[in-house]
Amino acid sequence: MKKIVVLGSTGSIGTQTLDIVRAFPEKFEVVGLAAGVNHDLFLQQVAEFHPRYAYCIDPPSASLGDTKFLPMEEMVALPDVDLVMAATTGAAGLVPILSALEHGKAVALSNKEPIVMAGPLLKEWEQRFGGAILPVDSEPSAIWQCIQGESGSIRRLIITASGGPFRTMPLDELNSVTPGQALRHPTWQMGPKITIDSATLMNKAFEVIESHWLFDVPWKNIEVVIHPQSTIHSMVEFEDGSVKAQMGPPSMRLPIQYALFYPDRLRNPDDSLIPRLDTGIAQSLDFRPMEPERYPCFTLALSTAQQGGTYPAVLSAADEVAVNSFLNGKIAFTDIHRLVATVVDAHTPASGSTLEELLAADQWAIQEARRVAGELA
Numbered sequence: 025m026k027k028i029v030v031l032g033s034t035g036s037i038g039t040q041t042l043d044i045v046r047a048f049p050e051k052f053e054v055v056g057l058a059a060g061v062n063h064d065l066f067l068q069q070v071a072e073f074h075p076r077y078a079y080c081i082d083p084p085s086a087s088l089g090d091t092k093f094l095p096m097e098e099m100v101a102l103p104d105v106d107l108v109m110a111a112t113t114g115a116a117g118l119v120p121i122l123s124a125l126e127h128g129k130a131v132a133l134s135n136k137e138p139i140v141m142a143g144p145l146l147k148e149w150e151q152r153f154g155g156a157i158l159p160v161d162s163e164p165s166a167i168w169q170c171i172q173g174e175s176g177s178i179r180r181l182i183i184t185a186s187g188g189p190f191r192t193m194p195l196d197e198l199n200s201v202t203p204g205q206a207l208r209h210p211t212w213q214m215g216p217k218i219t220i221d222s223a224t225l226m227n228k229a230f231e232v233i234e235s236h237w238l239f240d241v242p243w244k245n246i247e248v249v250i251h252p253q254s255t256i257h258s259m260v261e262f263e264d265g266s267v268k269a270q271m272g273p274p275s276m277r278l279p280i281q282y283a284l285f286y287p288d289r290l291r292n293p294d295d296s297l298i299p300r301l302d303t304g305i306a307q308s309l310d311f312r313p314m315e316p317e318r319y320p321c322f323t324l325a326l327s328t329a330q331q332g333g334t335y336p337a338v339l340s341a342a343d344e345v346a347v348n349s350f351l352n353g354k355i356a357f358t359d360i361h362r363l364v365a366t367v368v369d370a371h372t373p374a375s376g377s378t379l380e381e382l383l384a385a386d387q388w389a390i391q392e393a394r395r396v397a398g399e400l401a
Contacts, residue, residue: 029056032111096120125155134160141337143237165279166257166270180261184251201357211254229325334385342367345393
């Protein structure tokens with residue numbers, strides 16, 4: 025029986041992870057749950073799974089029975105924990121993820137921001153302490169699945185993007201986009217932060233950054249292509265010209281389940297949880313070049329990440345503030361790029377080789393981004 029901790033248990037990935045656990049009750053024991061402020065769902069999860077330990081940002085007043093409160097970085101380091109599902113949002117997962125790697129745990133990584141802001145540090149700790157980072161994000165998971173069993177060198181990673189809800193909207197109308205419109209993703213059902221990042225393609229830039237560190241592939245060998253159907257999740261081209269693709273209906277439960285059971289593939293006893301690719305109906309697979317002028321956040325994010333040091337941490341923090349400001353109606357959709365670019369330009373970088381430097385850059389960027397958001401408002 026695999027003993028797991030779920031960080032971000034009340035979010036989209038966290039709840040779907042518990043769906044998989046629920047479908048395989050003999051395979052998992054939930055040792056710990058950590059959540060944000062959704063107390064009602066958190067209390068339901070604690071009552072159902074009876075974890076030994078739990079954590080949330082603002083502890084509920086209701087009794088948790090025998091479950092004890094414990095900080096995330098201590099929970100993931102418990103001796104009998106086998107795997108940590110990292111499904112928090114923003115920088116909150118960085119310290120617990122590093123703690124898990126330091127104690128040799130497998131980390132199923134759904135939360136992009138920690139590896140965006142601290143990719144070299146995460147890889148260093150993974151190698152130094154014997155932990156393992158298992159991709160859960162759909163596109164990196166697809167790449168991971170495609171390279172299993174391959175000994176040939178990779179020529180190209182091809183990451184697909186739906187293009188978001190404004191793929192065909194006239195550029196001069198983007199300034200008037202509302203949060204409600206931006207949250208209507210055409211193919212995926214996700215949390216609000218990642219949905220807005222998908223509309224700006226910041227999310228896709230984060231996946232390029234994530235894939236660069238996870239698979240040790242040069243920046244110039246990673247491409248993004250618009251694929252409106254979201255059926256192919258990513259492709260890998262090898263040196264001999266062969267291209268492997270991982271395909272399936274848009275669903276996060278498959279990459280979650282793959283990471284939880286890696287290296288085995290099991291059939292879920294509940295066929296309704298993971299949709300199957302229906303080849304009995306007419307379907308098309310379209311590929312279109314990305315328009316840089318439509319997605320300025322994408323170009324900004326990659327150029328910032330390639331500067332290294334503390335720049336990626338600033339990029340991640342500024343984007344989080346920008347997205348929240350847009351969702352709260354304080355800035356326009358097109359101001360997301362403007363805000364992030366302003367904060368990045370104002371940053372005086374450090375080497376980013378230590379956790380302390382990265383956290384300091386994150387806090388500086390949050391404060392600076394809030395100041396800029398106030399000006400734009």
